[in-house]
Amino acid sequence: xxxxxxxxxxxxxxxxxxxxxxxxxxxxxxxxxxxxxxxxxxxxxxxxxxxxxxxxxxxxxxxxxxxxxxxxxxxxxxxxxxxxxxxxxxxxxxxxxxxxxxxxxxxxxxxxxxxxxxxxxxxxxxxxxxxxxxxxxxxxxxxxxxxxxxxxxxxxxxxxxxxxxxxxxxxxxxxxxxxxxxxxxxxxxxxxxxxxxxxxxxxxxxxxxxxxxxxxxxxxxxxxxxxxxxxxxxxxxxxxxxxxxxxxxxxxxxxxxxxxxxxxxxxxxxxxxxxxxxxxxxxxxxxxxxxxxxxxxxxxxxxxxxxxxxxxxxxxxxxxxxxxxxxxxxxxxxxxxxxxxxxxxxxxxxxxxxxxxxxxxxxxxxxxxxxxxxxxxxxxxxxxxxxxxxxxxxxxxxxxxxxxxxxxxxxxxxxxxxxxxxxxxxxxxxxxxxxxxxxxxxxxxxxxxxxxxxxxxxxxxxxxxxxxxxxxxxxxxxxxxxxxxxxxxxxxxxxxxxxxxxxxxxxxxx
Amino acid sequence: xxxxxxxxxxxxxxxxxxxxxxxxxxxxxxxxxxxxxxxxxxxxxxxxxxxxxxxxxxxxxxxxxxxxxxxxxxxxxxxxxxxxxxxxxxxxxxxxxxxxxxxxxxxxxxxxxxxxxxxxxxxxxxxxxxxxxxxxxxxxxxxxxxxxxxxxxxxxxxxxxxxxxxxxxxxxxxxxxxxxxxxxxxxxxxxxxxxxxxxxxxxxxxxxxxxxxxxxxxxxxxxxxxxxxxxxxxxxxxxxxxxxxxxxxxxxxxxxxxxxxxxxxxxxxxxxxxxxxxxxx
Ligand code: SF4
Numbered sequence: 001x002x003x004x005x006x007x008x009x010x011x012x013x014x015x016x017x018x019x020x021x022x023x024x025x026x027x028x029x030x031x032x033x034x035x036x037x038x039x040x041x042x043x044x045x046x047x048x049x050x051x052x053x054x055x056x057x058x059x060x061x062x063x064x065x066x067x068x069x070x071x072x073x074x075x076x077x078x079x080x081x082x083x084x085x086x087x088x089x090x091x092x093x094x095x096x097x098x099x100x101x102x103x104x105x106x107x108x109x110x111x112x113x114x115x116x117x118x119x120x121x122x123x124x125x126x127x128x129x130x131x132x133x134x135x136x137x138x139x140x141x142x143x144x145x146x147x148x149x150x151x152x153x154x155x156x157x158x159x160x161x162x163x164x165x166x167x168x169x170x171x172x173x174x175x176x177x178x179x180x181x182x183x184x185x186x187x188x189x190x191x192x193x194x195x196x197x198x199x200x201x202x203x204x205x206x207x208x209x210x211x212x213x214x215x216x217x218x219x220x221x222x223x224x225x226x227x228x229x230x231x232x233x234x235x236x237x238x239x240x241x242x243x244x245x246x247x248x249x250x251x252x253x254x255x256x257x258x259x260x261x262x263x264x265x266x267x268x269x270x271x272x273x274x275x276x277x278x279x280x281x282x283x284x285x286x287x288x289x290x291x292x293x294x295x296x297x298x299x300x301x302x303x304x305x306x307x308x309x310x311x312x313x314x315x316x317x318x319x320x321x322x323x324x325x326x327x328x329x330x331x332x333x334x335x336x337x338x339x340x341x342x343x344x345x346x347x348x349x350x351x352x353x354x355x356x357x358x359x360x361x362x363x364x365x366x367x368x369x370x371x372x373x374x375x376x377x378x379x380x381x382x383x384x385x386x387x388x389x390x391x392x393x394x395x396x397x398x399x400x401x402x403x404x405x406x407x408x409x410x411x412x413x414x415x416x417x418x419x420x421x422x423x424x425x426x427x428x429x430x431x432x433x434x435x436x437x438x439x440x441x442x443x444x445x446x447x448x449x450x451x452x453x454x455x456x457x458x459x460x461x462x463x464x465x466x467x468x469x470x471x472x473x474x475x476x477x478x479x480x481x482x483x484x485x486x487x488x489x490x491x492x493x494x495x496x497x498x499x500x501x502x503x504x505x506x507x508x509x510x
Numbered sequence: 511x512x513x514x515x516x517x518x519x520x521x522x523x524x525x526x527x528x529x530x531x532x533x534x535x536x537x538x539x540x541x542x543x544x545x546x547x548x549x550x551x552x553x554x555x556x557x558x559x560x561x562x563x564x565x566x567x568x569x570x571x572x573x574x575x576x577x578x579x580x581x582x583x584x585x586x587x588x589x590x591x592x593x594x595x596x597x598x599x600x601x602x603x604x605x606x607x608x609x610x611x612x613x614x615x616x617x618x619x620x621x622x623x624x625x626x627x628x629x630x631x632x633x634x635x636x637x638x639x640x641x642x643x644x645x646x647x648x649x650x651x652x653x654x655x656x657x658x659x660x661x662x663x664x665x666x667x668x669x670x671x672x673x674x675x676x677x678x679x680x681x682x683x684x685x686x687x688x689x690x691x692x693x694x695x696x697x698x699x700x701x702x703x704x705x706x707x708x709x710x711x712x713x714x715x716x717x718x719x720x721x722x723x724x725x726x727x728x729x730x731x732x733x734x735x736x737x738x739x740x741x742x743x744x745x746x747x748x749x750x751x752x753x754x755x756x757x758x759x760x761x762x763x764x765x766x767x768x769x770x771x772x773x774x775x776x777x778x779x780x781x782x783x784x785x786x787x788x789x790x791x
Contacts, residue, residue, distance in 0.1 A: 191562035264663065
């Protein structure tokens with residue numbers, strides 16, 4: 001994690017392009033690109049990830065300047081990030097190929113301006129943006145969503161057929177944009193973690209961990225070992241639930257009724273176990289700045305017993321599924337995403353790892369208890385829906401392995417403190433209203449490997465209050481890749497591709 | 511192979527609500543106020559200002575109240591003031607008026623009984639086979655998981671004659687999740703208007719009921735109540751599948767008086783019923 005002193009202000013916004021392209025050419029990836037209101041204008045931040053961790057580059061777009069040279073034409077992974085900057089601040093990245101609204105459901109005035117001190121006024125959708133079957137000379141657009149069949153999150157997929165070219169998919173996320181990042185302003189860290197949990201509700205634990213680590217770094221709070229283990233425990237249960245959710249969706253798409261029911265039941269068992277341990281089926285209310293709020297309600301032996309039973313039932317079904325030829329045939333070569341493109345984009349999580357990227361923050365940039373536990377990284381080179389499933393199946397086995405280790409370690413650490421204050425002293429019985437972080441000041445960048453991939457937080461605090469919290473989910477970074485994975489029939493492949501990406505619209509639209 | 515697999519491990523579908531279900535009884539609902547109407551709110555930390563979601567209020571008499579429609583179940587009040595707050599439990603939690611989610615209640619129960627009777631009269635035609643449509647109006651994604659869980663073999667709501675439908679024209683009940691994102695106001699309204707009468711709208715989760723921690727925001731309404739006429743209010747962050755099932759039965763006037771069911775005492779007393787004090791379950 002980056003210390004505050006390492007932030008560099010590269011100064012001129014024109015240097016941004018060179019910094020980003022130079023970094024990508026050297027084998028790194030663009031992990032985030034976003035803006036923050038600043039006294040001198042707009043602060044544009046690029047997070048550049050490489051083998052040595054994450055380097056933060058800040059540049060200033062001086063006040064009064066309404067545009068800057070876009071990064072997207074030279075680094076395609078900036079495509080959505082620069083649209084977001086345009087949505088949030090009205091600034092124009094010049095030379096951007098398609099500067100349409102992505103997150104803000106409007107094109108007129110009224111800007112969210114995250115990082116600013118005023119609460120943004122209500123922003124209403126522009127009716128001209130609502131779904132329509134656009135038919136023009138040589139253009140045919142079929143909207144799908146935002147209300148789709150089944151129980152799904154709201155997003156609009158537009159299938160565009162320009163002339164003789166093959167169909168192209170366009171996505172609009174603004175329907176369920178909630179303005180989360182602006183909402184952080186003025187919050188106390190102990191309250192704000194609850195907002196982090198609700199940014200991407202199916203990955204609550206990963207978001208809470210990434211957020212809290214940033215706060216702990218800013219305030220110099222050491223997290224007790226026992227708390228780190230409990231965080232890890234919940235993070236891996238969350239991984240099991242999310243990966244099983246993908247399996248359920250794929251099985252359902254393939255019409256395997258019994259498999260759908262079986263894996264739905266397994267997923268339910270995971271959520272129940274999580275609820276038994278902490279009271280919330282989604283592991284919420286556990287992770288808090290400084291540690292965790294409470295000890296598990298189930299003792300380590302009880303957790304181990306539950307895991308044993310779960311793993312026995314689940315692994316038999318997984319074995320059968322991964323031997324069901326008709327199912328595997330349906331996924332093979334569906335939604336192919338080539339490793340070269342994955343590397344260029346810096347694709348995250350199982351999507352990246354299924355396309356040859358051997359990177360998992362749990363191993364390469366360890367946090368919580370991962371540095372002391374044995375973690376394996378699984379990857380494939382095929383890049384299709386099957387490879388994405390295989391990576392998840394490996395990660396399910398890996399999660400059980402980590403869960404067992406964490407539970408074993410917990411039985412050793414059973415009487416240790418659950419949270420610490422800034423001096424490292426146990427503050428059992430202290431309140432969780434944020435008193436312990438009253439004087440905290442500074443900025444830190446932190447991450448966690450969510451089931452969907454790396455979540456990246458950039459948190460700034462002044463006198464114990466949040467001034468800016470950037471929460472970039474893997475869902476946002478990866479969802480844009482759906483643009484380029486349709487090799488065959490869009491309509492029949494769609495459910496498999498969407499499920500195999502395993503992303504959350506909430507996390508992407510925020 | 512899969513056919514045989516379906517018979518393994520004795521997956522048991524719950525018999526709830528006809529029979530009690532141990533897990534249903536144990537699921538956690540929003541925070542509640544313990545100790546009747548005269549709980550004193552002295553002591554530390556102060557009760558007012560404790561709740562990050564603004565769900566707790568204290569009136570002039572020192573009576574603490576929880577607006578369960580704003581409660582996001584963070585657990586802070588229960589952990590720090592176990593003398594004043596506890597968890598509600600069991601699959602109830604839904605009410606027929608927004609004000610009915612405030613505990614202890616302020617509203618005259620008489621008017622609630624009238625609301626219940628009016629809804630029952632309207633939904634009489636829907637008692638047998640019911641079709642559900644869901645619309646996400648800015649959820650965090652967890653509510654969708656819990657709604658979808660109703661289709662897994664443990665809950666299997668088909669046994670209750672409930673089915674999901676893609677077409678709003680065949681839908682009787684609209685489940686709405688999320689804090690009411692402005693971008694979804696139009697599509698939500700269109701779905702609602704395409705549904706035939708009689709129809710019932712259920713706000714699923716504290717975000718949908720009161721905006722949760724997401725509100726106030728430039729991009730959301732404080733819940734979906736301003737966007738469509740909500741009849742059943744179900745708090746939770748997210749509500750459990752049992753709570754959602756229970757809200758559906760309440761919407762249809764089919765919630766029987768069964769042990770282990772919080773709302774069994776009747777919608778007018780929904781905030782009452784079984785409570786557990788203190789610790790986490
Ligand atoms: S549980 Fe949390 S959100 Fe609910 S009333 Fe208590 S403090 Fe407020």
